[in-house]
Amino acid sequence: MSQPSLESVVRSAGEWLRGVGPQHEIVISTRIRLARNITGFPFHSRASDEQRSEIAETLSTALGRCGLPGEWLHIDIEKLDDLDRLLLVERHLISKSLAEANGARRVVFERSEACSVMINEEDHLRLQVLRSGLQLDEAWEQINAMDDALDAQVEYAFHPQFGYLTACPTNVGTGIRVSVMLHLPALRLTGELEKVLQAARDMKLAVRGLFGEGTEALGDFFQVSNQVTLGRSETELLDSFRTDVLPRIVEFEQSARKALLRSRPQALDDKIWRAVGMLRNARMMSSNEALQCLSHVRMGLHIGRPLRIDLQTINELFLQTQPAHLQKLQGERLSGEQRSVARAALTRARLGSNQN
Structure with a gap:
């Protein structure tokens, strides 16, 4: 076989x-x-x-x-x-x-x-x-x-x-x-x-x-x-x-989640929108940073924040920003720094960067 x-x-x-x-x-x-x-x-x-x-x-x-x-x-x-x-x-x-x-x-x-x-x-x-x-x-x-x-x-x-x-x-x-x-x-x-x-x-x-x-x-x-x-x-x-x-x-x-929405809505929104900003604009990003940002965006989508981001895209990025997936998508082996650059480029491309 x-x-x-x-x-x-x-x-x-x-x-x-x-x-x-x-x-x-x-x-x-x-x-x-x-x-x-x-x-x-x-x-x-x-x-x-x-x-x-x-x-x-x-x-x-x-x-x-x-x-x-x-x-x-x-x-x-x-x-x-x-x-x-x-x-x-x-x-x-x-x-x-x-x-x-x-x-x-x-x-x-x-x-x-x-x-x-x-x-x-x-x-x-x-x-x-x-x-x-x-x-x-x-x-x-x-x-x-x-x-x-x-x-x-x-x-x-x-x-x-x-x-x-x-x-x-x-x-x-x-x-x-x-x-x-x-x-x-x-x-x-x-x-x-x-x-x-x-x-x-x-x-x-x-x-x-x-x-x-x-x-x-x-x-x-x-x-x-x-x-x-x-x-x-x-x-x-x-x-x-x-x-x-x-x-x-x-x-x-x-x-x-209800407690945060009730007593700390601005702090909650700050976490969510900072994560969106990082994913759409960062030039280097570690695996841990990407997962944490994606986590906050995922929560934002589920509590109804108007992020204009598709949940399926976030779910796919949870995997595609991981080291092996990232290198397979790039078609080559990458050093840690190269992966950070490629990971940030991937999230910008998938989520829509504010600038090239």
């Missing part, structure tokens, strides 16, 4: 930034992952190079026989250069650990990027479904169907008492990780963000940055997910997110 090109994915926003779905102004996306291993092989960390290659071939073949709907791309991570690997990380199709690892490893994803499968990450398999906005039930229905289809092709490592066996003990049981990407700029501006995030941690939830474990919360994006799967069913976890976790965080952010 030939290695498909990644050029076609660079210019689109991807599923997680489509900007649609329930409560999408705060809940950017819903993601559900399932960790699975197959019988007859040791865990990835204990497998030999030959065994990892056999696992990759076995699972790639099985996925091809599943008959899953849509057009699926099979990518051999080992054959990609570092820029293409980073591109897949930026699009939330693979983890940083899979990108930086060695040996046989792959990702298989549907053209829309709503469904993907990582092979030979921490576990033999990581199935993922991403949906824009708050779509817990839809994501679960989709990934459950994927899981059933693959289960018919391979034998999962399963224990009658402990459930699905995984490399990390926290994933043993259902192997499910429910995660939502949240945009919380108002909570940061009101100084209430840490209080809300600490409340999430007190509920035994993990709080991570834009690109997952070990990353910063760039652009006021936060990923909130469950930490433990053993002893709780998939339905219980989904119900907890639906009734306990998300309503509280969304309500806090909505209240913070």
